[in-house]
Amino acid sequence: MIHASSLQEALDHQASGAVLFAGGTWAMRGPMDRPFVTLSGIPGLDLIEGQGGQLILGALVTHEALARALSTDPGRAALALAAGKSATPAVRRMATLGGNICTADFASPDLVPALLVLGACVTIVTAQGVEDLPLADYLATPPGPHVLTHVKLPAVTGRSTHVRLMQRQAGEYPLAALSMALKADPDGTIRDLRIAVGAVEARPRRWPALEAALIGCTPDPAALRGIARDLSDFIGRDAVDAPGWYRTRVLPGLVARAFATLTAPEGR
Amino acid sequence: MSTQATTPDRLTKAVMNLPRRDARDKLQGRTRYTVDDTDAGLLHAAFRRAEIASGRILRIDTIAARAMPGVKAIATAEDAPGLHGIGIADHPLFADEVVRYHGEPLAVVAATTLDQARAAAAAIEVEIEPLPACLTMEQSLAADAPLIHPDWQSYEILKDGAARGGNVAWEATVVRGDTDAAFARDDVTIVEGTYQVGRQSHVPFEPRAVVADYEDGRFHIRTSTQVPWTVRHVTAKVLGVAESRVRVTVPAVGGGFGLKFDCSLEPFAAILARKTGRRVSLVNSRREEQMTCLSRENADILIRSAVTADGRILGREATVLMDCGAYGGEQVFLTTMTAHTLGGNYRLESVRLSSRAVYTNTPPNGAFRACNGVYNTFALERHTDEICAAIGMDPMEFRRRNVVGDGDLGATGQVFEGDVLRPMLDLALTKHGPHDGRTHTDDGRLYGRATTVGTWFIFVGPSAATVNLNADGSATLVTSGVEIGSGTMVQSLPQIVAANLGLHPDDVIVKTADTDASGRDLGVGGGRTTVSIGAASEAACEEVRQKLLRVAAQMLQTSEEQLVLKDGRVEIVGRPGSGTSIQTVIAQAEADIGPISGSGAFTAPGIPAMPGCAAGHFIDAIDIPVFAVHDCELAVDPDTGAVEILSYRVVQDVGRALNPRAVHSQIQGGVTQGIGYALHEDITINAQGAFDQAGFSDYRIPTALDTLPIDFHLYEGAPSCGPLGTKGAGEVPILNVGATIACALARATGQAANQLPLTAPRVMALMDGAGPDLRFPHISRRWSDNTIAFRD
Amino acid sequence: MTISLTINGDPLEYSGDPRRTLLSVLRNDLRLTGAKEVCGEGFCGACTVHVDGAPKVACLIPMGTLSGRSITTIEGLGAPDMLNAVQQAFVDHDVVQCGMCFPGMVLSMSHFLAETPHPTRDEIKRAMTGNLCRCTGYERIVDALASIAPAQEALS
Numbered sequence A: 001m002i003h004a005s006s007l008q009e010a011l012d013h014q015a016s017g018a019v020l021f022a023g024g025t026w027a028m029r030g031p032m033d034r035p036f037v038t039l040s041g042i043p044g045l046d047l048i049e050g051q052g053g054q055l056i057l058g059a060l061v062t063h064e065a066l067a068r069a070l071s072t073d074p075g076r077a078a079l080a081l082a083a084g085k086s087a088t089p090a091v092r093r094m095a096t097l098g099g100n101i102c103t104a105d106f107a108s109p110d111l112v113p114a115l116l117v118l119g120a121c122v123t124i125v126t127a128q129g130v131e132d133l134p135l136a137d138y139l140a141t142p143p144g145p146h147v148l149t150h151v152k153l154p155a156v157t158g159r160s161t162h163v164r165l166m167q168r169q170a171g172e173y174p175l176a177a178l179s180m181a182l183k184a185d186p187d188g189t190i191r192d193l194r195i196a197v198g199a200v201e202a203r204p205r206r207w208p209a210l211e212a213a214l215i216g217c218t219p220d221p222a223a224l225r226g227i228a229r230d231l232s233d234f235i236g237r238d239a240v241d242a243p244g245w246y247r248t249r250v251l252p253g254l255v256a257r258a259f260a261t262l263t264a265p266e267g268r
Numbered sequence B: 001m002s003t004q005a006t007t008p009d010r011l012t013k014a015v016m017n018l019p020r021r022d023a024r025d026k027l028q029g030r031t032r033y034t035v036d037d038t039d040a041g042l043l044h045a046a047f048r049r050a051e052i053a054s055g056r057i058l059r060i061d062t063i064a065a066r067a068m069p070g071v072k073a074i075a076t077a078e079d080a081p082g083l084h085g086i087g088i089a090d091h092p093l094f095a096d097e098v099v100r101y102h103g104e105p106l107a108v109v110a111a112t113t114l115d116q117a118r119a120a121a122a123a124i125e126v127e128i129e130p131l132p133a134c135l136t137m138e139q140s141l142a143a144d145a146p147l148i149h150p151d152w153q154s155y156e157i158l159k160d161g162a163a164r165g166g167n168v169a170w171e172a173t174v175v176r177g178d179t180d181a182a183f184a185r186d187d188v189t190i191v192e193g194t195y196q197v198g199r200q201s202h203v204p205f206e207p208r209a210v211v212a213d214y215e216d217g218r219f220h221i222r223t224s225t226q227v228p229w230t231v232r233h234v235t236a237k238v239l240g241v242a243e244s245r246v247r248v249t250v251p252a253v254g255g256g257f258g259l260k261f262d263c264s265l266e267p268f269a270a271i272l273a274r275k276t277g278r279r280v281s282l283v284n285s286r287r288e289e290q291m292t293c294l295s296r297e298n299a300d301i302l303i304r305s306a307v308t309a310d311g312r313i314l315g316r317e318a319t320v321l322m323d324c325g326a327y328g329g330e331q332v333f334l335t336t337m338t339a340h341t342l343g344g345n346y347r348l349e350s351v352r353l354s355s356r357a358v359y360t361n362t363p364p365n366g367a368f369r370a371c372n373g374v375y376n377t378f379a380l381e382r383h384t385d386e387i388c389a390a391i392g393m394d395p396m397e398f399r400r401r402n403v404v405g406d407g408d409l410g411a412t413g414q415v416f417e418g419d420v421l422r423p424m425l426d427l428a429l430t431k432h433g434p435h436d437g438r439t440h441t442d443d444g445r446l447y448g449r450a451t452t453v454g455t456w457f458i459f460v461g462p463s464a465a466t467v468n469l470n471a472d473g474s475a476t477l478v479t480s481g482v483e484i485g486s487g488t489m490v491q492s493l494p495q496i497v498a499a500n501l502g503l504h505p506d507d508v509i510v511k512t513a514d515t516d517a518s519g520r521d522l523g524v525g526g527g528r529t530t531v532s533i534g535a536a537s538e539a540a541c542e543e544v545r546q547k548l549l550r551v552a553a554q555m556l557q558t559s560e561e562q563l564v565l566k567d568g569r570v571e572i573v574g575r576p577g578s579g580t581s582i583q584t585v586i587a588q589a590e591a592d593i594g595p596i597s598g599s600g601a602f603t604a605p606g607i608p609a610m611p612g613c614a615a616g617h618f619i620d621a622i623d624i625p626v627f628a629v630h631d632c633e634l635a636v637d638p639d640t641g642a643v644e645i646l647s648y649r650v651v652q653d654v655g656r657a658l659n660p661r662a663v664h665s666q667i668q669g670g671v672t673q674g675i676g677y678a679l680h681e682d683i684t685i686n687a688q689g690a691f692d693q694a695g696f697s698d699y700r701i702p703t704a705l706d707t708l709p710i711d712f713h714l715y716e717g718a719p720s721c722g723p724l725g726t727k728g729a730g731e732v733p734i735l736n737v738g739a740t741i742a743c744a745l746a747r748a749t750g751q752a753a754n755q756l757p758l759t760a761p762r763v764m765a766l767m768d769g770a771g772p773d774l775r776f777p778h779i780s781r782r783w784s785d786n787t788i789a790f791r792d
Numbered sequence C: 001m002t003i004s005l006t007i008n009g010d011p012l013e014y015s016g017d018p019r020r021t022l023l024s025v026l027r028n029d030l031r032l033t034g035a036k037e038v039c040g041e042g043f044c045g046a047c048t049v050h051v052d053g054a055p056k057v058a059c060l061i062p063m064g065t066l067s068g069r070s071i072t073t074i075e076g077l078g079a080p081d082m083l084n085a086v087q088q089a090f091v092d093h094d095v096v097q098c099g100m101c102f103p104g105m106v107l108s109m110s111h112f113l114a115e116t117p118h119p120t121r122d123e124i125k126r127a128m129t130g131n132l133c134r135c136t137g138y139e140r141i142v143d144a145l146a147s148i149a150p151a152q153e154a155l156s
């Protein structure tokens, strides 16, 4: 186990085969055949900072800290819910934002769909230098060896939410997770809408077809379910916790639930 | 039985909410379970297990592994050639020549550290030639199925009288009356249903674990078990030594639920202790514990009934296929239970039951809290609701009319004593109100409610107890009981002894099992501890009491009949304060006759069945029936298939509740385990014959948010031969949970909820009209085809 | 490399494999067996300890990350003859069964009640979702915890 005190050091060790170690809640359950390099000695990675409407989050911010920091931010409720309802209380105290995004073979990271609907950009550092890129791009083409240092969230004006479906009420990965960010006119017309889905496919992604179909509409719940069903192009992932057909089958219901939450009178 | 007159007084004294004496240590982390034996000098053992469901062993080469650092000994099949089992000796300790399930032990290594043992186990060279495997009972029962035990006919029979053959390890049948005639009548409706359940894993928080030592030419086995005497017997048998060479002691057990009702790791550790001359610890990793769990078995069930328009059950035929996995194990015994569980609850004018343990190339199954009863009750109660739908009768009314009552016959023709279930049903109806026919909740979820009945029994049988009276006036109770968490050893037993000897329970020391000190016992399970060990303890107390009173009568110049034991004193009846302290009497006794002790024993009274009805059964009739009525309201989310239990209510026949608070704990815990069974806990077996669920991330036991406060009523006063009229209360709470939830869910969704667990995807599929295929080509509609004994 | 930390107030200099779990060191080296290894992967909470006062799962913490930290295990909570309010409530309500989950349960819930003195029943249950119990069915544990806050109010 190596304690990196700078990003360069972390990158060097990573280049020679070490595995980055953040909260360890994923890494400690995998093979232990390679050395770990811890990031906790690198300054600034646990920062949570508002800049104007923008929010900058360090990669080492824990789920617990994230949920607490965002508890009074309705625009980013999706992220607060994702961070506050995933895993278990003790694991949320350990697991980090960066770990959630960077665990490449993890289909059900709760934070990722929430970050996608909030328009997150990530800052990564590679041997080539520092780079800012949209989270969606990062997910689509995972870069080579890198350290993710920060996540930047733009200013928000609407509301957002995150619904996660489990078999039990807590303590497990979602079978399907859906984040939604909505901006609507006072008459209910959808101005802006972003929807992202986690756990259904190998990695979380946005649902552009549904977003496009709904912008400008004022859908009622039944219609919403129907449109979601018709426009679903997800191919559900078969795994021990649930069959693939089920993950896609439940999506219209999750859309309706998220939409109902976001269109309920304020304060509910 | 002791005199009626003394019972009420002893009972009043015995009933209390005595808190557990082991709670403080458990809350402070001081309790040492078997897994906590981490002392220096201990060797650690690890298995090499087969990673194939069926195969021929070509080579197991341990030479390289033996040379690895820290390795002290390796054991394989040559070290334990004997076969053991229940009913039939079909089980070798290590896979020998063939592998019959994924996870079967091939070798076990003892080394200085666990990592060394694991590394060496992995380095053992193994060559196995794959053979065709039967992974389901349907495959095992196919006409051309390979035999999992080709030598089944040569196995030693440990209990006579059962039909066996092919891949059927054991068959128990019940035939009473003429079902053919009943089904042939033209005034009956014939209702047929098929039901299927998966396995359930116990997940005791302490896995199976043992520390074995070889001392003075004998084995000393400290183990996490419910059955010290079975461990002693099986270890001796497999090792080929006299049973007297094995001593078993049991520290606090971190949960059992039936998993530890069989010998498991102990003989492996014993062999290594003998080979190394050192203390050897063998503990299942969580993965091993899950992957080789002696689970509640999966079962396929067909029930057919011939019912009149007014709801009389003229005939019932059922076939219950129980997957025993690669070896017979507990399922051989559990075939017996079908007669009393699926054959229970209702008056049947004629009945034929076939209950079979079927071999498959899968990990062996075992006993789990209310074993067999849980799924047979599910099948029976779902079937009952299907009957009600078919004849158009209200389900509560049907149950009220048909539940067994005083003088009614059970499936095997035993005569039931007392009306118990009907008054319990009436009580449930009064307490919980009639079903209101609601089908929707305000939030659009589908609503369903159901009430079910269940029959269980206390598994009595031999127990022994000794009570030593100490000079300080305390008593020591020596039995083979162990504390698995249910509280019997720290609550009901000291309460019983104290009430009998006029002591406070705090003055009763309870020794946990040590087969060198305590008498033989069947073990802690089947709800039998309070009943069997309690009854033996009462008998031991009676001897102590008589000795004490004889001495005291002389001292106090009165007759023994005039004396009572009370508050640590011997008092003359009606003259409080006139007697003397128990210590004074003990001192006098030491001078006159020596220290006072008593011994007691108990065994099953042996209620008769109707001769000729039952074949292949270990218990023909049940000595202490236990009944339960459960009521559940739930809501199903039509978008996701998720089920929320809105209320859960229990009326439980407890005979007498000695410690009502402890019974409450058992009900809350047992129903919660049942909720897990009904909704979340799923085990699937993959193409390699291994479980898909290897640990806590996939095997879903209930969290705090998945249960609710269980409303309960303890129904007292039903007949029981147990001490002070008790019946065990720990097993039965789980009995009808699967049944009740499935019946409520079927009403909510209007779909046949005939498969457990009802996971959200399964419920969704049901609602989509894509339920499971339960046509069961391997179960014939002609009952006799499903037997060896009656097949023509 | 040596890692210095304190365990229940006692200093520990650890120089073994830094990837070894705190749980393994507690149980096997220090013979502090109150923390249990049940799932070994963060789900059950039976291995819970306090790291600088916050409950975490010791099965997922490598020794190498603990330099300068202060660990409290169940053995270090209070004194042998002194139960804390949570332990006392568990005794008074007689909620213990096999006991394997309770060291972790006590450590998690003691911290939770210190942070949330007047919890609702639902908050208690949510805080408990990382501490699984196979025996009790939880509700009586919740009852015991719910009794603490009002009792403390009554005393003050």
Ligand SMILES: Cc1cc2nc3c(=O)[nH]c(=O)nc-3n(C[C@@H](O)[C@@H](O)[C@H](O)COP(=O)(O)OP(=O)(O)OC[C@H]3O[C@@H](n4cnc5c(N)ncnc54)[C@H](O)[C@@H]3O)c2cc1C
Pocket (backbone or CB within 6 Å): A019, A020, A021, A022, A023, A024, A025, A026, A027, A028, A039, A059, A085, A086, A087, A088, A091, A094, A095, A096, A097, A098, A099, A100, A101, A102, A103, A104, A108, A109, A110, A111, A146, A147, A148, A149, A171, A172, A173, A174, C041, C042, C043
């Ligand atoms: C009991 C339990 C329950 C869980 N439940 C959930 C759940 O409900 N929802 C959910 O989303 N997740 C859940 N998880 C998964 C959880 O481990 C991850 O979500 C967590 O966020 C990973 O963060 P970490 O800091 O612990 O990562 P680590 O284990 O430290 O690292 C994980 C991976 O990410 C890489 N990595 C970490 N940080 C960086 C970085 N800054 N830059 C580049 N690479 C990096 C590491 O090299 C490693 O490959 C659960 C885990 C457990 C143990």
Ligand code: FES
Pocket (backbone or CB within 6 Å): C036, C037, C038, C039, C040, C041, C042, C043, C044, C045, C046, C047, C048, C057, C058, C059, C060
């Ligand atoms: S053993 Fe650490 S959480 Fe289960």
Ligand code: FES
Pocket (backbone or CB within 6 Å): B205, B254, B255, B485, C096, C097, C098, C099, C100, C101, C102, C132, C133, C134, C135, C136
């Ligand atoms: S008391 Fe046994 S696991 Fe909780």
